[in-house]
Amino acid sequence: MEKLIITYGPLLAAVISGIFTVATPFVxxxxxxxxxxxIRVCISLVVxxxxxxxxxxxxxxxxxxxAWSVWSENIKVQIDxxxxxxxxxxxxxxxxxxKKHKNNIxxxxxxxxxxxxxxxxxxxxxxxxxxxxxxxxxxxxxxxxSNTFIGSGSTVxxxxxxxxxxxxxxxxxxxxxxxxxxxxxxxxxxREEEDLKHQTVRQFITxxxxxEESDSHSLGNFLVQLxxxxxxxxxxxxxxxxxxxxxxxYQGTMGRPESFRVFxxxxxxxxxxxxxxxxxxxxxxxxxxxxxxxxxTLFIWLYVPFHDAEVVPATWGNVISPSYS
Numbered sequence: 001m002e003k004l005i006i007t008y009g010p011l012l013a014a015v016i017s018g019i020f021t022v023a024t025p026f027v028x029x030x031x032x033x034x035x036x037x038x039i040r041v042c043i044s045l046v047v048x049x050x051x052x053x054x055x056x057x058x059x060x061x062x063x064x065x066x067a068w069s070v071w072s073e074n075i076k077v078q079i080d081x082x083x084x085x086x087x088x089x090x091x092x093x094x095x096x097x098x099k100k101h102k103n104n105i106x107x108x109x110x111x112x113x114x115x116x117x118x119x120x121x122x123x124x125x126x127x128x129x130x131x132x133x134x135x136x137x138x139x140x141x142x143x144x145x146s147n148t149f150i151g152s153g154s155t156v157x158x159x160x161x162x163x164x165x166x167x168x169x170x171x172x173x174x175x176x177x178x179x180x181x182x183x184x185x186x187x188x189x190x191r192e193e194e195d196l197k198h199q200t201v202r203q204f205i206t207x208x209x210x211x212e213e214s215d216s217h218s219l220g221n222f223l224v225q226l227x228x229x230x231x232x233x234x235x236x237x238x239x240x241x242x243x244x245x246x247x248x249x250y251q252g253t254m255g256r257p258e259s260f261r262v263f264x265x266x267x268x269x270x271x272x273x274x275x276x277x278x279x280x281x282x283x284x285x286x287x288x289x290x291x292x293x294x295x296x297t298l299f300i301w302l303y304v305p306f307h308d309a310e311v312v313p314a315t316w317g318n319v320i321s322p323s324y325s
Contacts, residue, residue, distance in 0.1 A: 067106035072127050075101050079133050094137040098128070098320055125151045125316030141260045142319065148283060151316035155265055158285040169281045170266040171314040172239050174303055176255040183306055184254065185210040185219050188247070189298040197276040201240065204275055205302065222304055235308040239264035241301045242279045246293040254301045263314060264303065
């Protein structure tokens with residue numbers, strides 16, 4: 001209220017003063033003092049009301065936008081005016097727009113602490129995902145679901161009412177590799193094998209051979225090193241991915257062929273869970289009985305990165321990083 005008085009008080013005083021000045025000729029024409037007073041009051045009220053309405057309309061349409069809205073608008077304009085080639089045009093345009101305006105992201109409002117950097121990344125991702133073109137690209141090429149991806153590096157486990165506070169297993173973004181890659185191993189479970197979901201991930205992987213396309217010898221070496229704790233689970237974390245779909249639609253990659261990256265969870269975090277619980281912890285659910293596809297299949301991929309930073313935590317900071325997108 002004080003701000004309004006300070007802002008508009010002088011203006012109102014000037015207007016009222018002007019009204020009385022303008023009304024003087026009417027008073028001079030005669031009439032009782034009471035009538036003249038009524039005329040002045042009425043004119044003042046009308047003009048003040050008009051002024052108030054004008055101020056309201058001005059604020060409604062001309063109120064300065066906050067820095068995040070401006071940044072979002074700049075990215076939208078950049079995408080709309082994009083002249084990239086036709087192949088993956090929308091994805092290339094979104095990538096270029098984010099890259100161009102990355103240095104213009106509104107700065108951290110408070111002290112630069114780890115917590116504030118995290119909140120800032122969340123705000124950045126939330127702003128981007130609310131741009132329709134960006135949301136489509138993130139979903140198609142990263143598999144980002146705007147309803148469940150929280151961008152903290154932990155995955156929200158599957159329930160009928162998922163909640164971010166339950167995020168637990170470490171979530172990673174990995175390259176969308178083919179199953180023939182030396183360090184990718186693939187398993188499948190079909191509807192009639194559903195009872196195997198009660199085995200632990202450890203039991204299943206160590207006792208069931210992977211699909212023929214996988215390199216069983218390299219898997220054996222990996223398991224030996226894993227048990228001996230000679231695997232660098234920090235910079236090169238082994239990850240596992242679960243997906244369910246018709247086997248006739250499988251095209252030999254960990255994700256849809258057009259995807260740049262795929263979501264996985266830490267193998268260490270689900271190693272001693274049952275397959276059923278590990279699937280839920282990854283944010284996915286396997287329910288073959290409710291599928292109408294006769295060849296509905298659960299696919300399991302295990303990937304062990306060979307180089308640092310091939311697999312990175314699934315945070316908003318990494319999603320929009322030019323070096324990883």
